[in-house]
Amino acid sequence: MNLSRLKAETSGSKLTDAKGKEKAKDVLPTLEGLLSIRDYTGAITLLKFQKSTGTADIGTGLWLAYAAFHNGDYETARKEYENMTKVESCHPDVWSNLGCCYFMLGMYDEAKSAAEKGPRSRLQNRLLFHLAEKSGDHDTLMTHHQNLQNVLEDQLSLAAMNYLRTHYHAAIDIYKKLSQDNRDMLALNVYSAMCYHKLDYYDVSQEMLATYVQMHPDSIMATNLKACNNYRLYSGKAAEAELKQLMDQLSSNYVFGQEIIKHNLVIFRSGDGALQVLPGLIGIIPEAKLNLAIYHLKHSNVDEGYALLKDMAPTIPLEYILKAVALTLVGQEHNSSEHLKLAQQYFQLVGSSVSECDTIPGRQCMISYLFLREEYENAMVYLNSIKGFFFNEDTFNFNFGQAKAMLGQYAEAQEAFLQIASETLKNNYLYISWLARCYIMNRKPEKAWELYMKMETTAESFNLLQLIANDCYRMGQFLHAAQAFDLLERLDPCPEYWDGKKGACIGVLQLVIAGQEPQHSLTEIVQLLQRTQQPQAELILKAISKWVRDTRMLSPQR
Amino acid sequence: MDPGKVKLLQNQPYDESVEVSDAEEVVSTNPTPRMSKPQSGIEEEEDGGVEYPRDGSVPQASGMMYEDEEEDEETNEEEESEEEQDNGGIQQTLTGGYDPNEYENLQVSPEIRELFKHISRYTPQNINLDCRLIPFVPEYIPAIGDIDAFIKVTRPDGAGDRLGLTVLDEPSTKQSDPHVLDLQLRTHAKQSLEKPAPVHNIKNPEAESKTLDSWIENIKELHRQKPATNVHYTRNMPDIETLMQEWPSDFVESLKEVGLPNAELDCNLEEFVDIMCGLLDIPVRGNRIHSLHVLFSLFMEFKNSQHFTNYIPPT
Structure with missing residues (x-):
């Protein structure tokens, strides 16, 4: 009953709403009112208006800086505070506030000197604590760590530090403890959700986030996190839909968090627009550089990708993996064993680490490491362990197929190769040659021949022809061997090819006599032999026609 | 001895011999799959300077053997040719290579038998294919931002805000248009503005x-x-409602005949205003602007009236 009445009220509220609006409009917004709904643009407008009408007081500048800071406009806030510090009677707290602006703008040296000019305060300690982390000054970090007190802000600052240093569990512990005593502090749930996201617990992250999103459906950070979880759990499309919905609600002049949204839209669209968007975000969004490198590596722009990663000292597994991947590709492209060795080291480091050895990326690292060391049998153990996750993943199937083929297990190799969908990979000579070998080993030489027929005439197609000629010969598939050697001989009249063709043609004869090849195949080889102006060819042709005559004579008698 | 039985006996050791990990052992019992001879030196592919791995250690097929052994094998085979054929066949379906011994007993003329030797005379190359790791490029990483570290400016009045505690410290999505x-x-x-x-x-x-x-x-x-602009009339004006009352019927009748005066009337603007206002019962005393304001207000009222929009005057 209550529910329906409530509903009736909301549905009928259009009229009253309109009236209410008029009433509300009569009353001009107040600073406190605007701040309480976090309408900082409104607050700044109001404050600026007060300034222009001369109704401002000393506090106006401080409020203006406060509103600008929380609006994400650190530059304006910095300027306001800087102006204040030039006045003799400047409030000492301004220094720490100015330090915060510098910090947010990435001006760490300025931040430090500004913070040190102010009086000791908890904010100052927190600021210096995080500055020490940025400069990698361990001793100072510890000093400021010890100065942190058992109060909300300090503890939360510590938790944020743990997050930055990838100690996600430690951060979660702090948030859990604080949440127990402060049930109304819903933002802490979002922080925990962020930690869980980083730990790859995307569904837990989603759960932690639910309450907050329900209460604040228009929150940028929470919605973005939700979208990121969706991206990992489902697809880029699901993630993009989440963000799109929020974007439509945004005021046109909304600037906060726009970089992160722009960045993530590229990610959700699997790299679409990466080259236009990501370079501008390097230095603003830490992931932008890595993602740009990933884009290059995915698109075979090996050198561009490597250039981005070359000077990066990896700290987290992902950075090690990326660097190892880049080193591998560069090593392969430029034939540099030095790069490949380093790649092996990085792969082994991640793959055998306690934290990664049982993750999929960790297993991929071991596969890469063993593969590069040409230990295919060992690599196969790891390949099999993650096969279930990658049954239709091209990269996986390509590596799996090659390893299987190296181990002589051509049927499984062929199956893996045939699952590859990427046209780029399928047009790669590496793929074509391996598949051709699998076909021949699996007694389907005609399929290998088809692969050759589809290729344009290049050095690679010549190589494939050699592969087909020799592999078919080895396997006793003489008809295709003969055809291949015949083509080779025509392209390059060297005696070796004639030897191969001769042997293969006689091989066909042998097969026909043994009843393993239809008689009309002889017509084929007769044509092939007639092309060669060699006395031996004549001899063979004679022998063949004699045999044909003899069998014809014999067969009616039987 | 029944040849079938011989076959059976011979089969078993060969099957077992496959299991032996020592390559030489396997080779020696497995007759001459010459085609899988590792041709370690032969490498004709020179595309883009790719070096193929050349070590023969890669077990491509279990029937690997070395050239010098081959000669001995061939002599052995000739002695055991009858039995070897089938066994060799079993082995070869496993490894799949060509085995000339399989065809030893074909009934052919000596001439053709001589030709068959050409098959083994050519040694096919064992082409080593490049085995290249396709690295697993990680998926793109979405950014979720940093957690609030409480490095933020304080309220000038010293009052605590709840930003970052009850609510995330981010601007609301609904911002005023400045x-x-x-x-x-x-x-x-209230006061006039400088700018x-x-x-x-x-x-x-x-x-x-x-x-x-x-x-x-x-x-x-x-x-x-914005409040509508108010005109404070210097004199009392009749209210619009009164002015909207119907004209007397005989007045309407005569209007039908003579019509309302139009702009062609031979008089100046002030006089025209006076005439029109007179017709509409709007007093004109002193300030004509005020009277005109009443006139246009009256017009607006008619224009916006639901009743008169739908009214079609009789012609």
């Missing part, structure tokens, strides 16, 4: 149709709030 708010503040300001309102512009209205629409909507809203 220009609209500014105009609003100006409208309501005129800045003129806002939208740089690319086609791309920002949303911006443009919300701007128009906001300005409309602003104007709606």
